[in-house]
Amino acid sequence: MLYPQRFSQFTREHTDTLAALLCGLLLFLGWFALHLGWLGLALLLLPAAYVIGGYESAREGLTTLFKEKELDVDLLMIVAAIGAASLGLWRREYHLIIDGAILILIFAISGALEGYAMARTERSIRSLMSLTPDTARVLLQGREEEIPITQLKVGDEIVVKPGELIPTDGIISSGYSTLNQAAITGESLPVEKTVGAEVFAGTLNGYGALQIKVHKPAQSSLIQRVIRLVEQAQTEAPPSQEFIDRFEKGYAKVIVVAGVLLATLPPFLWGWDWETTIYRALTFLVVASPCALMAAIMPTLLSGIANGARQGILFKNGAQLEKIGKVRAIAFDKTGTLTTGQVQVYKVISVSEYTHADVLKAAASVESSSEHPIGKAIVQAAGDLDWVGAVEVQAIPGQGIVGIAQEQQVIVGNAVFVQQYVTNLPEELRKMAQSLEQEGKTVVWVAQGDIAEVMGVIAIADEVRLQAAATITRLKKLGVEQIVMLTGDNEETAHSVAKAVGIDRVYAQLLPEDKLDVIRSLQQQYQTVAMVGDGINDAPALAQASVGIAMGVSGSDVALETADIVLMADKLEKIAVAIHLGRRSQSIVKQNIFVALGFIMLLLVGNFLGNINLPIGVIGHEGSTVLVTLSGLRLLK
Numbered sequence: 001m002l003y004p005q006r007f008s009q010f011t012r013e014h015t016d017t018l019a020a021l022l023c024g025l026l027l028f029l030g031w032f033a034l035h036l037g038w039l040g041l042a043l044l045l046l047p048a049a050y051v052i053g054g055y056e057s058a059r060e061g062l063t064t065l066f067k068e069k070e071l072d073v074d075l076l077m078i079v080a081a082i083g084a085a086s087l088g089l090w091r092r093e094y095h096l097i098i099d100g101a102i103l104i105l106i107f108a109i110s111g112a113l114e115g116y117a118m119a120r121t122e123r124s125i126r127s128l129m130s131l132t133p134d135t136a137r138v139l140l141q142g143r144e145e146e147i148p149i150t151q152l153k154v155g156d157e158i159v160v161k162p163g164e165l166i167p168t169d170g171i172i173s174s175g176y177s178t179l180n181q182a183a184i185t186g187e188s189l190p191v192e193k194t195v196g197a198e199v200f201a202g203t204l205n206g207y208g209a210l211q212i213k214v215h216k217p218a219q220s221s222l223i224q225r226v227i228r229l230v231e232q233a234q235t236e237a238p239p240s241q242e243f244i245d246r247f248e249k250g251y252a253k254v255i256v257v258a259g260v261l262l263a264t265l266p267p268f269l270w271g272w273d274w275e276t277t278i279y280r281a282l283t284f285l286v287v288a289s290p291c292a293l294m295a296a297i298m299p300t301l302l303s304g305i306a307n308g309a310r311q312g313i314l315f316k317n318g319a320q321l322e323k324i325g326k327v328r329a330i331a332f333d334k335t336g337t338l339t340t341g342q343v344q345v346y347k348v349i350s351v352s353e354y355t356h357a358d359v360l361k362a363a364a365s366v367e368s369s370s371e372h373p374i375g376k377a378i379v380q381a382a383g384d385l386d387w388v389g390a391v392e393v394q395a396i397p398g399q400g401i402v403g404i405a406q407e408q409q410v411i412v413g414n415a416v417f418v419q420q421y422v423t424n425l426p427e428e429l430r431k432m433a434q435s436l437e438q439e440g441k442t443v444v445w446v447a448q449g450d451i452a453e454v455m456g457v458i459a460i461a462d463e464v465r466l467q468a469a470a471t472i473t474r475l476k477k478l479g480v481e482q483i484v485m486l487t488g489d490n491e492e493t494a495h496s497v498a499k500a501v502g503i504d505r506v507y508a509q510l511l512p513e514d515k516l517d518v519i520r521s522l523q524q525q526y527q528t529v530a531m532v533g534d535g536i537n538d539a540p541a542l543a544q545a546s547v548g549i550a551m552g553v554s555g556s557d558v559a560l561e562t563a564d565i566v567l568m569a570d571k572l573e574k575i576a577v578a579i580h581l582g583r584r585s586q587s588i589v590k591q592n593i594f595v596a597l598g599f600i601m602l603l604l605v606g607n608f609l610g611n612i613n614l615p616i617g618v619i620g621h622e623g624s625t626v627l628v629t630l631s632g633l634r635l636l637k
Contacts (some may be wrong), residue, residue, distance in 0.1 A: 003493065009520065013163070013335065016056065016108070016112040017112040018154055019052055019053060019055070019056065019108055020053065020105065020108035020109045020112045021050045021051025021110070021193065022049075022052050022053075022537045023052050023054075023104060023105050023108050023335050024043050024049075024053075024105055024108075024617075026048050026049035026052065026101075027045075027098070027102070027105055029047070029054075030042045030045035030046035030049060030097075030098070030101065031046050031098050032450040033045060034095070034098070034127060034191055037237065037581060039094065041343075042094065042097075043094075043097075044239065046085075046097050046098070046101055047085075048388055049101045049104065049105070050081065050082075050085070050100070050104055052389035053101070053105055053108040053609060054077075054078055054108070054512035056108070056110070057075075057077060057078060057104075058075075058078045058204045058400055060076075061062050061075030061078055062075065075341070076615070077104070077349045078104075079256070079259075079285060079618060080100070080103060080285040081100035081101070081103045081104050083100075083282040084097065084099050084100035084103070084228075084285075085097045085100045085283070087282050095196055106199075108435075108533075108583065110299075113166045113477065116435070117576035119349075128448065128543075130166060130299045132149065132161055132166075132167055132168070132201045132202050132221075133149070133164075133165050133167050134148060134149060135147060135148055135149060135167070136149055136152055136155065136156075136158045136167040136168065137150075137158055137160070137161075138152070138158050138159075139156075139157040139158070139211070139559070140158060140473065141360055144159055146363050149167055149168060149515070152167075152168055152214050152217075152218050153214065154157060154214055154215060154216060154217065155213065155214060156213070156214045156561050157211055157212070157213055157214075158170065158211070158212050158213075158214065159209065159210070159211055159212075160205050160209070160210045160211075160212060160632050161205070162205060162206065162207050162208060162209060162269060163175070163204070163205060163341075164201070164204075165201075165202060165204055165205070166179070166199050166200060166201055166202065166203045166204075166205060166206050166212070167201060168201045168216055168218045168220075168221050169199065169200055169201050169214075169215070169220070169221040170198070170199055170212035170213055171196065171197070171198055171199075171213050171215050172193055172194060172195050172196065172197050172198075172199060172209045172210055172211070172212055172506060173194070173195065173213045173579075174195065174211035174374075175194075175208050175209050175210040175306070176192075176193070176195075176208050176210075176398070177192075177193055177205055177206045177207060177208030177210055177397075177596055178190040178191065178192050178208075178372060178373070179191055179203045179204065179205055179206060179208035180195070180202075180203060180204040180206065181199075181200060181375075188597050188630070190372075190373050192397070192398045193210075193396070196396075198215075199212060200221070201218075201221040201224070202536065203468050204577070206371065206372075207371045207372075208397070219454050222374075227266045237522045239455050240478070245477035252376075255285070255288045257282055257287050258364070259281055259283065260485075261279075261289070262280060262284050263278055263281035263282075264607075265413045266275075266280075267338045270516070273449040273627040280607055280608075281508075283612075284423060284604065284607055284608075285431075287436065287604060287607060287620065288599065288600060288603075288604060291390060292595075292599055292624040292625045292628055293593065293596045293597070293600075294598060295469060296592030296595070296596045296628040296632070297318070297589055297593075297595045298318065298327075298629070298631045298632075298634030299568045299633060300585050300589050300631070300635060301318030301321050301322065301585060301586045301589075301591060301630030301632075302318065302321075302632075303632055303633050303634070303635035303636045304318075304321045304550045304582070304584070304585040304635045305318065305321060306579045306635075306636060307581060307636060307637075308321070308479045308577070308578060308581055311574060311577055312552075312567065312568040312569045312571060312574055313565065313566075313567060313568070313574050313577060313578050313581075314565065314568055315564070315565055315578075316553070316563070316565065316566070316568040317562050320564035320565055321581065321582050322529065322582060322585060322589070323528060323531075323546050323547045323564075323584025323586050323588055324547050324565065324579055324580070324581075324582035325579060325581070325583035325584075325585065325586045326527075326528040326582070326583075326586070327480060327528050327529065327530045327546065327547060327579060328480065328481045328482070328526040328527060328529070328544075329481060329482040329483070329484070329522050329525070329528075329530070329542070330475060330482075330483050330484075330529070330531075331482065331483075331484045331485070331486050331515075331518065331519060331529065331530070331531045331532070331545070332482055332483070332484070332485050332486070332503070332516075332529075332532045332533075332574070333460060333486055333532060333533035333534060333535065333538050334486075334487035334489060334493075334494060334497055334532040335487065335488075335489065335534075335535070336533075336535060336551060337532055337533055337534050337551055337572075338457075338464060338465060338468045338485065338503075338572075339462040339463060339465060339497060340462065340463045340465060340498055341462060341466075341534070342462065342463070343373050343374065343376075343377045343460055343461075343462060344377055344381070344437075344459050344460070344462070344463055345360075345377055345378060345380075345381035345458055345459070345460060346441055346459040346460060346461035346463070347382075347436065347458075347459040348360060348457075348459075349429065349433075349440070349456050349457050349459075349556070350455060350456035350460050351426060351429065351430055351454060351456055353387065353453060354456060357385055358379055358455060358456075359446050359455045359456040359457075359458065360378065360382040360385055360387075360458070361382055361385050361386070361387035361443065362387075362405065362410050362412075362448050362455055363378045363382070363410070363412045363446045363458060363536060364381075364382035364385070364387050365380055365387050365389055365390040365403065365405035365406075365410055366390040366401050366402065366403035366405065366410050366412055367379055367400075367401065367412060368389045368390070368393060368394055369390065369393040369395075369403065370393075370396075370401055374442065374444060374460050375401070377460055378412075378444070378458060378460075379457075387405075387569045388405065388406065389405075390404055390405040390410060391403065391404050391405075392402030392404045396413070398412060399413050399416070399417040400414060400417035400418065400444075400445075401414015401529040401580055402421075402548035404550060405421060405448075408448050408449055408450070409448060409449060409452065410422075410447075410448045411445075411446070411447045411448070411452055412442070412444060412445070412446050412447075413444065413445060414443075415430070415433065415443075415445055415447075416443065416452070417568055418445040418446075418447050418452075420454060421447055421452040422447050422452045424554075425445070425454060426454055427455060429454065429456070432457070433445070434455050434461045436457075436494055437492070439487070439492065439493075439496040440492040440493025440494070440496040440497070441459040441460060441461045441493075441496075442459070442460040442461070443457050443458070443459055443500065444457065444458045444459075444460065445457050445458075446458060459521060462493075464500050464501060465570075465572060466499055466525050467572050467573045468500075468501040468572055469500065469502055469577065470573065471501075471572040471573050471575060472501050472502040472512070473502060474504065474573065474576040475575065475576055475579070477577060478579055478580070480579075481526060482504055482505070482522070482525075482526060483502075483503055483504050483505075484504060484505040484506070484507060484518070484522070485497070485498050485503045485505070485506045485507065485509055486507050486508075486511055486514075486515045486518055486531075486533075486538075486541065487506075487507070487508055487509075487510060488508075488509060488537060489509070489510045491506060491509065492507075493508075493581055494506045494507075496561045511537070512536075512537045512538075512539070512540050512541070513540065515538065515540065516529075516539070516540040516541050516544050518541070519531055519541045519544045519545050523546065525542075527545075529545050530545055530546065530547040530549055530575075531544075531545035531547070531548050531549065532549040532550075532561050533548075533549075533550060533551075533559055534550060534551040534552075534574075535559060536558045536559065538550075538559055539558045539559055540564045542559060542562045542563050542564075547561055547564050547565060548562060548563040548565070549564070549565045549566045549567065549578075550562070550563035550565070550566050550567070551565075551566075551567055551570045552566045552567050552568040552570060554570065565627060581635070584635060585635060587632060588632060588635060589632075591631065592628040592631050592632060593626060594627075595624065595628055595631070596628050597626055599620060599623075599624035600619070600624070603620045606620075613632065
């Protein structure tokens with residue numbers, strides 16, 4: 001029973017796509033049967049293609065007509081297709097039935113693409129919902145009891161063990177730990193949290209057990225606000241889409257009204273016979289069908305999408321390929337986007353009697369017993385050196401760690417902690433450490449000996465991507481007017497990275513809703529704004545931005561689902577390639593629209609003057625469609 005259920009679910013989720021594929025197959029088989037002279041079989045296959053491919057468009061068109069009292073292109077397409085088929089049967093020119101089926105197929109493909117976009121929004125919301133556990137461990141009369149998140153009340157005490165996700169926002173009432181909250185706030189380093197500190201749902205607890213007091217309803221947590229912001233931003237229709245909708249309705253009204261007038265007035269005004277009048281009216285509907293206009297856009301955009309895919313740029317829909325070419329401002333997240341998102345040893349400074357290797361080996365000997373991310377970075381940096389693990393290791397949370405390595409005491413920690421073991425810190429080394437801290441680096445002091453003496457300091461940092469500075473320079477040469485950074489990190493770290501890569505403006509210490517506000521402000525000033533990010537905290541801003549761009553390797557599932565464009569190999573330099581593709585696609589689309597409208601006007605005038613018959617009209621109509629389609633394929637190069 002499992003396979004039928006899966007098949008049923010697959011067909012429900014991909015109804016539009018399957019309808020377009022089946023319509024195309026029946027159209028091909030019908031054409032083949034007609035070519036072989038099997039008229040009866042062709043007249044069975046082609047109507048089936050009409051029904052399967054045109055059902056959804058006919059339903060939407062009739063719904064719009066009867067409920068909203070509006071005409072749209074869907075209904076116009078159905079009328080034109082049926083008109084072509086009727087003429088084909090009436091005059092025994094059966095190839096006209098093929099032309100009508102082609103119109104049906106083009107719109108079926110358009111409906112499938114629209115259905116995909118809607119499904120993507122639903123998947124992004126489901127991904128967000130999976131970031132928090134379904135249950136929480138609550139303390140009730142001294143006992144732990146697991147209850148659904150939805151049953152949590154303000155004032156409840158919950159227990160979170162090491163390695164678990166925080167189930168809801170709250171205040172720590174007991175315990176100490178480090179929390180990885182990069183996905184929520186964008187901070188590059190895990191944050192130390194103790195009694196009285198606020199924690200957020202969806203962040204990952206480190207090595208310490210915590211008791212957390214719930215101080216707001218679960219539905220008001222930060223992650224829930226992120227979900228609501230994504231939903232709101234993705235459902236807001238951009239002005240360009242509203243303009244297209246209005247244009248389609250206006251175009252359909254004009255063509256339908258003109259078709260009705262052309263089918264009724266000429267016998268009274270010019271003495272045409274009714275057969276000629278109806279013939280020209282149906283020809284008018286065929287040549288006025290917007291297939292050439294539709295083909296002027298989609299093949300071009302699909303070619304650009306294919307070109308981008310070959311270069312590691314995934315465009316999720318054609319509209320974003322157009323928009324990226326119009327971008328005037330770009331906002332970058334810092335952690336995981338402009339930087340690698342991985343904590344590494346940035347610099348080692350030793351006093352004169354020690355080498356850099358001595359400092360790293362001593363620090364690694366005690367940090368090898370630590371689960372702290374800084375300790376892991378130090379151990380990784382000392383990986384090729386000859387060092388042994390320390391014994392009698394004691395870690396003091398938030399301060400440092402002490403142990404015995406090769407019969408000598410080793411102290412690693414912040415300046416205040418190390419000063420408890422040494423007489424004083426070398427003044428020159430202290431100045432260097434302060435300079436590194438002002439650059440946004442985390443500085444760890446290292447000392448050893450029973451009468452401890454300072455060996456040196458180790459600076460820890462999240463490295464800037466190698467291509468970041470060159471990418472920013474390239475974007476400015478392309479004419480991007482404003483490039484900003486949005487981050488949850490502190491001001492010093494943010495400005496340090498911004499200075500290194502050439503960012504124009506910095507917004508630091510931001511929560512997800514703050515990033516969203518900045519994007520909205522930029523849109524008021526620059527209209528078309530791109531956002532580049534990788535974390536959950538970037539999701540609302542990615543959704544709100546005119547174009548959301550996510551890092552494909554380091555990006556969170558939510559960022560990947562929310563974004564419009566994904567850089568598959570995390571190569572920032574591909575943003576400039578995407579902008580070039582977008583601008584090139586705009587140019588080709590404009591050329592194609594001009595050609596398509598020119599053909600339509602020429603055919604309409606020819607039909608009105610009586611200088612063309614239906615076969616010529618269909619040839620002109622289909623010829624213009626093929627011409628602009630081939631033009632769009634130029635972007636495949």
